[in-house]
Amino acid sequence: MKTHNYSAGPSILPQDTVKNTAAALINFADTGLSLMEVSHRSKEFVAVMNEAREMFKILLDIPDGYQVLFLGGGASTQFFHIPYNLMEKKSAYLNTGAWANKAMKEAKLFGEVVEVASSKDKMYNYIPKNFEVPQDVDYFHITTNNTIYGTEIKEDKDYGVPLVADMSSDIFSRPVDVSKYDLIYGGAQKNLAPAGVTFVIVKEDALGKVSRELPTMVDYRTHIAKDSMFNTPPVVPVYAALMTLKWIKAMGGVGEMQKINEEKAAILYDEIERNKLFRPTVELKEDRSLMNICFIMNDEYKELEKDFFDFATLHGMSGLKGHRSVGGFRASTYNALPKASVIALVDCMKEFEAKH
Amino acid sequence: MKTHNYSAGPSILPQDTVKNTAAALINFADTGLSLMEVSHRSKEFVAVMNEAREMFKILLDIPDGYQVLFLGGGASTQFFHIPYNLMEKKSAYLNTGAWANKAMKEAKLFGEVVEVASSKDKMYNYIPKNFEVPQDVDYFHITTNNTIYGTEIKEDKDYGVPLVADMSSDIFSRPVDVSKYDLIYGGAQKNLAPAGVTFVIVKEDALGKVSRELPTMVDYRTHIAKDSMFNTPPVVPVYAALMTLKWIKAMGGVGEMQKINEEKAAILYDEIERNKLFRPTVELKEDRSLMNICFIMNDEYKELEKDFFDFATLHGMSGLKGHRSVGGFRASTYNALPKASVIALVDCMKEFEAKH
Numbered sequence: 001m002k003t004h005n006y007s008a009g010p011s012i013l014p015q016d017t018v019k020n021t022a023a024a025l026i027n028f029a030d031t032g033l034s035l036m037e038v039s040h041r042s043k044e045f046v047a048v049m050n051e052a053r054e055m056f057k058i059l060l061d062i063p064d065g066y067q068v069l070f071l072g073g074g075a076s077t078q079f080f081h082i083p084y085n086l087m088e089k090k091s092a093y094l095n096t097g098a099w100a101n102k103a104m105k106e107a108k109l110f111g112e113v114v115e116v117a118s119s120k121d122k123m124y125n126y127i128p129k130n131f132e133v134p135q136d137v138d139y140f141h142i143t144t145n146n147t148i149y150g151t152e153i154k155e156d157k158d159y160g161v162p163l164v165a166d167m168s169s170d171i172f173s174r175p176v177d178v179s180k181y182d183l184i185y186g187g188a189q190k191n192l193a194p195a196g197v198t199f200v201i202v203k204e205d206a207l208g209k210v211s212r213e214l215p216t217m218v219d220y221r222t223h224i225a226k227d228s229m230f231n232t233p234p235v236v237p238v239y240a241a242l243m244t245l246k247w248i249k250a251m252g253g254v255g256e257m258q259k260i261n262e263e264k265a266a267i268l269y270d271e272i273e274r275n276k277l278f279r280p281t282v283e284l285k286e287d288r289s290l291m292n293i294c295f296i297m298n299d300e301y302k303e304l305e306k307d308f309f310d311f312a313t314l315h316g317m318s319g320l321k322g323h324r325s326v327g328g329f330r331a332s333t334y335n336a337l338p339k340a341s342v343i344a345l346v347d348c349m350k351e352f353e354a355k356h
Numbered sequence: 357m358k359t360h361n362y363s364a365g366p367s368i369l370p371q372d373t374v375k376n377t378a379a380a381l382i383n384f385a386d387t388g389l390s391l392m393e394v395s396h397r398s399k400e401f402v403a404v405m406n407e408a409r410e411m412f413k414i415l416l417d418i419p420d421g422y423q424v425l426f427l428g429g430g431a432s433t434q435f436f437h438i439p440y441n442l443m444e445k446k447s448a449y450l451n452t453g454a455w456a457n458k459a460m461k462e463a464k465l466f467g468e469v470v471e472v473a474s475s476k477d478k479m480y481n482y483i484p485k486n487f488e489v490p491q492d493v494d495y496f497h498i499t500t501n502n503t504i505y506g507t508e509i510k511e512d513k514d515y516g517v518p519l520v521a522d523m524s525s526d527i528f529s530r531p532v533d534v535s536k537y538d539l540i541y542g543g544a545q546k547n548l549a550p551a552g553v554t555f556v557i558v559k560e561d562a563l564g565k566v567s568r569e570l571p572t573m574v575d576y577r578t579h580i581a582k583d584s585m586f587n588t589p590p591v592v593p594v595y596a597a598l599m600t601l602k603w604i605k606a607m608g609g610v611g612e613m614q615k616i617n618e619e620k621a622a623i624l625y626d627e628i629e630r631n632k633l634f635r636p637t638v639e640l641k642e643d644r645s646l647m648n649i650c651f652i653m654n655d656e657y658k659e660l661e662k663d664f665f666d667f668a669t670l671h672g673m674s675g676l677k678g679h680r681s682v683g684g685f686r687a688s689t690y691n692a693l694p695k696a697s698v699i700a701l702v703d704c705m706k707e708f709e710a711k712h
Contacts, residue, residue, distance in 0.1 A: 003388045007395045010591060018390045022381035025374060032359045034374045036550035036596060039363045039675060072429035072552060073573070076587040080571035106571050189588055194392035196428060196552045196590030215436035215462050217429070231432040232545055234552030235366060236592045240392060319395060 004341040007319030008147050008292060009169065010189040012336045017193070017243040024239055035239055040232050048239055049228060055245035059254055062178045062201060069200040069220065070228045070238050075168045075187040078198060079103045082141070082164055082183065083110040084218045088210050092116050092137040092161070096153075097124040097146040098325075099166060107141070110212075116140070123326065124149040127287045133159045138209075139182060145170035147190075148323040150280075150294030150330065151287045156180040162206060170291050171199070172248055173335055174258040182206040188237055190291070191335045192244050197237035248335065257335050258290075264333050264342045265290040271346045275353050277301045277308070281326055296328030301356065308352055315348045360697035363675030364503050364648060365525065366545040368692045373549070373599040380595055391595055396588050404595055405584060411601035415610055418534045418557060425556040425576065426584045426594050431524045431543040434554060435459045438497070438520060438539065439466035440574050444566050448472050448493040448517070452509075453480040453502040454681075455522060463497070466568075472496070479682065480505040483643045489515045494565075495538060501526035503546075504679040506636075506650030506686065507643045512536040518562060526647050527555070528604055529691055530614040538562040544593055546647070547691045548600050553593035604691065613691050614646075620689050620698045621646040627702045631709050633657045633664070637682055652684030657712070664708050671704045 005012040021035075028035035029044040038045055049070065056068040071077075079102055083091060089111045093104045095118035107113045114137065117128035124146060133140045139162040145152045147169045156177040157163075167176070168186035178184065183202045189195040202220055216222050222230050248257060269288060272278045272295045281294040297305045305328065312320050312329075322328040331345060361368040377391075384391035385400040394401055405426070412424040427433075435458055439447060445467045449460045451474035463469045470493065473484035480502060489496045495518040501508040503525045512533040513519075523532070524542035534540065539558045545551040558576055572578050578586050604613060625644060628634045628651045637650040653661050661684065668676050668685075678684040687701060 005389060005393055007393065010393060010395060010588065012393050013390065018381060018392065021392070022378050022390075025378035025381060033361060033674070034369065034378075036374060036377070037361055037363065037366060037368050039366060040551065072433065072590075074428055074587045077428065077573050080573060102572070106573075109569055109571060187588060194590075194592050195396065195588040196593060213465055215465060216458070217433050217436060217462075231430045232366060232543060232551040234428075234550075234590060234593070236550050237552060237590070318389070 001316045002344075003318050004316050004344055005318050005337070006331045006341075006345075008323075008330060008332045010195050011319075011332055011334050013193070013240070014244055014247040014336045016247045017240050017336075020243045021236065021240045025236070035235060040229060040235055045235060046229075048242055049233065052238055052242040052245060053228070055242065055249065056199070056201065059172065059245060059248055060176055060178055060201070065205060066178060066201055066203050067224045069202065069223045070233055070241070071198045071200060071223060072196070072231075072234050074195065074198055075099075075166060075185060076102065078166075078185045078200065080106040080109065081218050081220075082185070083107040084212070084214055085210065085220055086162070086164070086183070086206060087111050087138045090114065090134070090137045092133050092140040094128060094131070094140070094142045095120060096127060096143050096151060097149050099146065099168075100141075100143045103141060103143070103166065119151075124151065125282050126284055127151050127153055133161055135160055137161050139164045142166070145289055145291050147292045147332070149326060150282050150289045150292045152289035152291065154286075154290070170289075172254055172257060173261050173291055175254045188241055193237040193241035195237070196234045197241060199241075260339070261290045261333065261335065264337070264339055265293060267339070267342050267346060268293050268331060268333065271349055275349050277304065277353050277356065278349065281328065291332060291334055293331045293333055294322060294326055294328065296322070304356060311352050312345070312348050315344070317345055317348060357672045358700075359672050359674050360700055361674050361693070362687045362697070362701070364679070364686055364688045366551050367675075367688055367690050369549070369596070370600055370603040370692045372603045373596050373692075376599045377592065377596045381592070391591060396585060396591055401591060402585075404598055405589065408594055408598040408601060409584070411598065411605065412555070412557065415528065415601060415604055416532055416534055416557070421561065422534060422557055422559050423580045425558065425579045426589055426597070427554045427556060427579060428552070428587075428590050430551065430554055431455075431522055431541060432458065434522075434541045434556065436462040436465065437574050437576075438541070439463040440568070440570055441566065441576055442518070442520070442539070442562060443467050443494045446470065446490070446493045448489050448496040450484060450487070450496070450498045451476060452483060452499050452507060453505050455502065455524075456497075456499045459497060459499070459522065475507075480507065481638050482640055483507050483509055489517055491516055493517050495520045498522070501645055501647050503648045503688070505682060506638050506645045506648045508645035508647065510642075510646070526645075528610055528613060529617050529647060531610045544597055549593040549597035551593070552590045553597060616695070617646045617689065617691065620693070620695055621649060623695070623698050623702060624649050624687060624689065627705055631705050633660065633709050633712065634705065637684065647688060647690055649687045649689055650678060650682055650684065651687075652678070652682075660712060667708050668701070668704050671700070673701055673704060
């Protein structure tokens, strides 16, 4: 039976990424050596790093004046690297859930943090609107996609101050107007690569403005100056990322990804709304994530939750359990999840409905 | 023709590590999913992380009261994490080369740094001796193996103060008396795994003594509390590390590794001393690294350097070029480099000598 990988992350990657990375682990670029065993200074690996950076620029249409970095650690590491690099006195954060809270916590070590708005009152099941961003902050931070609660900010807005976005879980799922941001970052393990590499897209002009001394590895300028090769980069995740980027390009780019993602999400949200057993956790359509589709049993069918989970698991659905803070189910529909998997889940929901 | 991988790092790994990791990238632990695609919270991956930690404890005979961590980033990241966690006012460093210098530079952001001794006067071609470590420092830092210059501290000594060691390039090459250290760390990409994971062995009592506030990801206690799973760990390098640890155990453990490494090093150093064309860069035998064997042409044969490099390359020797600051040649003889490769290099040196 086919496994449908709905894991929230680490999560499904394109088959090309999986196969090509496994092959490179045996023989990388015809060197006769494993990708794990070659020097990162070899011309073959330097070519991988350069191409990965170029592909970012091409696929996201990144304007001049921005740099793309591939760093070790995860997005959690960037939670403190960002204020270290960008925050002199004050920053603003939009509180859309657990990840935003973790980011805010680290920023507080470096100065004053303003929470401009929060959706905590309703277990983060919406995106706050009509908030004011103080215009004297060093930056305003948003988390574009909230994996746990299934909400997503799908527009690139101007807030009048430098904008920083954690796009860990929706990067490359849609076109992004990078010019609206001073910095975009994210862990790779959703739409890009295995865990272990973090991308940072940063406007060069945004750097060098804080008065504190930065540890060498924290300072983005260190990595810009050395093309992400100041220290040994995580070679396997970087290679896998390149494979995914090539797959996105072959699929038609991020515009095409967005179309497919919207189509997949529509199929699933429509079924959740139609099916008498289920309802979505996020009410407002515009706030619903295209990447993490969260749904729960309708009140009158609450006792069927475990049954449906077992039924879906029997039908090959893997990783469908909702986060413990939300409950129910979470279908993560990242770029690499095929439409066929969504249809299989919908069939499963219909079949289960017919039985009750 | 067989390639003999003498790369200084990333470097040769056991064939078992390469093959098993490549296989897990296709189907991990019979999940039908790639190691890159499964949740790090899955029971299968949690088992990998736990076993890797246990294998560290078993192979290095780590006493109670120590914790083993697998973190993202590289040893360069630890250069600032260590003073952040351990240095209240003052630390001491032994300057044995480029890596020690980089470590010292970061510590200076956190307080006073005493360089207790340096071998810079002779391009770091020896290990300083008879130095005094100030007894009022928070810790004394050493780099046990110096990849660029081919020197190594092969004994675990007591300096009267907490001892911290960067063992990036000689971990698991010999038994270590862990009880002599408060903290041992290193990047994985020499004797353990592909780049992208850093190990930290830390005495729990050494932590929580500094008065500054630590970013969450910097604080070792964060990672101890979550068994290295506070954030998504670099799953592929951790898995590869476990494969290498199992290989070391199957080979007979670190005592056996030391015997083999001493044998390999003896074969090569003996030839370097015997061969009229070459000489070692490190004079004192006790200071010579068993991991990175550096040698240059004797003065009267200086002009043959490029010829020998080309000759060796033709004979399958890969990554033999010495670091630019030392010149000549560097044969990295990590655990996974087979004795047959050392013999092939020695044969190559003899053949080249016979021609001149």
